[in-house]
Amino acid sequence: MNAALAVFVSEWTKIRTVRSTVWPLLLTFVIGAGLGHLFGLTFRNSFSALRGDFDPLFATFYSLTLGQLALVVFGVLIVSSEYSSGTIRASLMAVPRRGLFYAGKVLTGGLLAFGVSLVTVLVTFFTAQAGLGPYGISFGADGAIEATIGACLDLTLLCMFAMGVAAMLRNSTLSLGILLPIFFLGSQGLGNIPKLRSVTQYLPDQVGMVIMHIAGPQTEPRWARDYGPWTGIGLLALWAAAALIGGYLVLRRRDA
């Protein structure tokens, strides 16, 4: 237990002492909360053009689809920078039990991602309501609390999924080169093609959208997903678990 705490403390030091891992965390917050406010303003000004099924939660959390990209970059960097810088050798010399090292890193990154997600999601909720003005909602509104909790989990799990992918690929360029297109194509591109949607709706960036109310009105067949809000989060947890296990197997097997 003592050894585990030591690893946890050292991983925290590693994260906070390098700019490239601090910036994405700040960016997650700035993009989420800042764009959340702007989207709110945009929806407020075009409200007359919106139909009756307008969902204020969509306007509230849509900015997180961009904010999460920074958190994905964070997840990739805390793992892959070990390899690009050669720090992995020092890390494993200091903590040769690879499972302990990996668990410490994932836990530290995950907790930090959760903390940043929590702050970002909560602040985004309020900046977005401020933008929406008279059309804004309170936490008491239908699904608001569920969406908020879901958003926190979604961002955290995506970050952990990214850590697992980076641990498998051991390279930042490769990891980001694979992850970012998926995240853009999934939500902005391929996801809108009906034929592909039956598959793309299960991509890791998509499964958390139902609970966040950013998958479109689920009553319309055009947007409806084949799974509910919590099943979606469950699917994302499976994605993250699979990636993290894969990352562990690679770390255990490969030479450093």
Place this chain on the structure above:
Amino acid sequence: MVGTLCAPNPVVDFGGLRSTTFEDCPHPGPVRSVAKVIDVRNLSKKYGNRVAVDGLSFTVRPGQVTGFLGPNGAGKSTTMRMILDLDHPTAGEVLIGGVGYRRLPDPLRRVGALLEAKAMHGGRRAYDHLLWLAQTNRIAKARVQEVLEMVGLADAFGRRAKGLSLGMGQRLGIAAALLGDPPVLLFDEPINGLDPEGILWIRTLMKGLAGEGRTVFVSSHVMSEMALTADHLIVIGRGRLLADTTTREFIEANSRSYVRIRTPEPEHMRDALVAAGIQVKEAPGGALEAHEVEAVRIGELAAANGLTVHEVSVQSASLEEAFMRLTGDVVEHRAERGQR
């Protein structure tokens, strides 16, 4: 070659029981502390079909600097990484004080290592690099400042690693190795790219650490440097053990010294030397080489025979030559491959 020579050890497999090579290769000198002994047993590493380390066995003892010598690509770094459990051996094992590296509790307090490849993030400050390392092994924070001062980086603690010169980066790596005050230290090519001052500093440091009773294992591809630093030598080529001997024995066995004589009357000189029972050879450029004789004796003989001499000097075959002869087939192999 004289000295304790070890033939390359084949991995003998008796139905799963590997022969340990501890007895294959006897070492002189008492073991002062078993906890500090690095015991490499039948270590092999293959990358696909390429054999990097081939049935290597040797023991590194405390209280002396042990040089790990071999041409580039001989498998030194791979062996070092396997000692530290960074690379997985294809066969064999390494024990440090009887235990595998992975089982060492707080390993930085037992073993410190400077690897050839850099192992630090360029964007992290020198102090922070040592801080997180200290935290992993529950080493007191005060020790970070202490080792920074020890390696002469007290003023550079706030500099980011990428802004450090090669020599300073090397010193930071050594500070990291010393952080846990470990009884066992590994240095992989520590003098690479250093200026003479830095080389002297590292040499003095390693000797000092060994003098304190620590185990110091240092790899190099420069024979002359090892002759100055190491008390014991482990020489490998193409992943195999070529020699395991004290540095003194290695030098005595390999540095043949002779007396070179230049004279306008080589014929007469030769006759005089042969008459006195001295072995003489003709060297290129009309000089003579006299073996197993003191220079004083040559001078006396010349005077007694009334011969003019222009030069009487003692010559030593360089250790570098001896090293290249020993590892020659490896170098040839590399040259052949380079031609393709």
